[in-house]
């Protein structure tokens with residue numbers, strides 16, 4: 001059921017050596033479901049960005065939001081969807097749109113009780129894909 005998020009073998013790295021990602025700390029794939037609901041509600045309630053999701057079907061979007069949050073939370077690196085540049089091509093996204101999404105990402109984490117240090121690492125991951133998302 002959570003095939004998309006299946007953990008890769010981590011034979012070469014012991015648990016002590018590998019810092020837990022926010023994805024792991026939240027409780028892995030099942031916890032992402034709760035995060036998706038919060039995040040998506042925020043996105044759809046935001047006039048700056050809700051229009052981008054108007055024509056997208058809910059079920060497919062749920063899967064995509066899971067992929068989004070798994071990536072942003074530093075989850076298993078076996079995402080097999082489109083790369084970020086291709087996924088957002090032709091949308092004419094701007095900094096305003098990006099910042100709105102980042103804001104809702106942070107708000108979601110705050111609601112889930114995630115600490116500031118972990119929120120900072122999620123923001124770092126989000127910022128690292130910004131140029132691709134904005135097709136700059």
Ligand code: HEM
Pocket residue numbers: 049052053056064067068071072080081082087088093097098099101125126127129133
């Ligand atoms: C940290 C920033 C972002 C990440 C990590 C991200 C991640 C993703 C992922 C994983 C997908 C699914 C790609 C696929 O179809 O395989 C996706 C699709 C999509 N994203 Fe983003 N995204 C980001 C920012 C944004 C922003 C700022 C917007 C608009 C306000 C946006 C709107 C969309 C829409 C509408 C789709 C669906 C496209 C379609 O189905 O045709 N994303 N995103």
